[in-house]
Amino acid sequence: MYPSTKQTLRKIYREKRMGLSTEEFQHLNGQLIARVETLEMAPWQTVHLFLPIAGNKEPDTYAIADGLRQRHPDIRIVLPKTEQGTRQMSHLVWDAWTTLVPNRWGIPEPLGGTAVQPREIDAVFLPLLAFDEQGNRIGYGKGFYDRFLAECRPTATKVGLSLFDAVESISDVSPHDVAMDLCVTPTRIWRFNTIP
Structure with a gap:
């Protein structure tokens, strides 16, 4: 059976992502960004983005920001700022x-x-590093985003970005984990909950 604990999947998918060649990464990233651009964003007034860690082969959210600014100039883009020692984030307009x-x-x-x-x-x-077919995500393990999402409105749309498709299930999801509504990958947009 495919390993399904957070710790195991975190290791597998970190290695899988880092193992991508530059050409593979650029191809997957380009497909992912093109799919993000098909999302219905017009109703959104404030969008929270993360920025990629250099060298980690994370999706290029700078390109998402550029697209938002071109097509939806009225949308306010917000970035997180980690608060040292508290494992909390503040959120500032970019x-x-x-x-x-x-x-x-x-x-x-x-x-x-x-x-x-x-x-x-x-x-x-x-x-995220990995996600499952129920919309559960595996991040880097610090818990910043689960704490943050618990403070958001229940109606806020939670959108994952992944270079790889879903695993069947994560076996050790905990009660404080907040599931996603959508996850965009290079091959499709996964929809969870009741997002149309």
Whole structure:
């Protein structure tokens, strides 16, 4: 049987992603970004994005931001900023004046800016290493996003981004894990819950 615990899947999918050649990564990333652009974003006013860690072969969310700014200039883009020692995040508007600085994990974060409360956010794009057919995701294991999502409105759309398709199931999902509504991959958009 295929390994299905978070720890095992985290290791497998981190290695799988890092094993992609530059050409494979660029091809998969291009397909994923093209699918993101088909999402119905017009109703959203505030979108939360993560920025990729250099060298980790994460989806290029800079391209998603560029697309949002071109097609939906009224949408406010928000980035997370980790709070040292608390395992919490604050959320700041990303605009033309924002200075980005890598944090201790190499994640680009806003140095300052206008704060946004989680309940103001309409959609959250989520980093992940793997996900299952029920919409459960496996992140890097720090729990920042599960705590953040618990503070968002239940109606906020939770969108995963993955270079690979779903595994059948994650065996050790915990009660505080927040499932996704959608997950965009290079080959399809997975829809969970009741998102049309």
